[in-house]
Amino acid sequence: MGRAPSLKTDPAGGVKPPVWDPLVRLSHWLVALAVLVNGLIDKPGAALHVGLGWAVLAIVLVRLGWGFVGPATARFASFPPAPFKALSHLGGLARRQRPREYPSHNPAGAMMVYTLWALLLTVTLTGLVMTGGRSPMTIAADQAAVNSGDWSALVKQAPAEDDEGDSDGGKIVGAIHETAANLLLILAALHVGGVVVESRALGRNLVRPMLGRGKA
Amino acid sequence: MKLPRFAKDAGRRQSAALAAVVLVQAVAALFFMGDAAADIDLDGLGPESAVEALVSLALVLGIVTSGWQLRRTLETVQSQAQALEVARGALAEVIEAQFTRWALTPAERDVALFALKGLDVAEIATLRGAATGTVRAQMTRVYAKAGVSGRAQFAALFVEDLLG
Structure with a gap:
């Protein structure tokens, strides 16, 4: 990166870069892990898949609540959705300008995190509809029953699926679930790419604050 | 400056533990409430539902309390760091002024x-x-x-x- 050294001496315009609080950090890594396992590894519809979905829903809800009552860096007020600012931030990065420091997410990062939350809620809630709201424990119990030769569990499931109306409706919900999940994985990859680009442009490792470590 | 660093580490450990507790409680609460809802769906409201409602309330109150505690801990850690900075700056000023005198x-x-x-x-x-x-x-x-x-x-x- 051909950065002029004079730019590097500019001390971030007086804004302290964010130090993420433990709830933000822990929820971030737990959700990331669950998304990877549910998106790439485990079997859709299995008790583990549904259980992780439930856990993600709980974690995201806590994080959204934390956005109102948490410390300044975690609060929504610190990173309001601003699409035009996000575009100008990305434009600046493309022109190899050194970005300024923000007290929380930068405008592009803010748009990314709101999109990711929306997708996480979409995926988990459509998942709830697809399973008829059956808990992972029920699913595990039913699966165990089926495995031991008691097929009545399958009959019990059937009315639950009817509750969602016609099978077309069920198919649409399933399609939304799958599309949103794929989009989530793509955006997660884009998010990692964004962290790499921004880290280079800022000249500091942005992964460190998410691991709870101070300046490099 | 060893003492303040110890204090800061303790604050960090405490807040990390609290954050973990909040998240575990939230996951547990959602699982429990989902299970309770399924029970009610299956058997209707019964004496068990009252107990489940009470436990759900306790879990939610626990989450709110831990969250509030976490916020307090984070504020304390931050204000201690600020106070230390102010004290350092003030002491430096006192020393400078005395040297000039x-x-x-x-x-x-x-x-x-x-x-x-x-x-x-x-x-x-x-x-x-x-x-x-x-x-x-x-x-x-x-x-x-x-x-x-x-x-x-x-x-x-x-x-x-x-x-x-």
């Missing part, structure tokens, strides 16, 4: 500050690229201007200011 020369100010930070004559000489004899002479002049007999008394002047 004693009319220390720039070289004497440097030597005096190093002495306050606990460096010995040989270390100060190395840092300043001067002979130990020069540093010793400068320190003697500093003690004379401050009206003290030696290093311990000299440092005590500022500690006394801090203790009030």
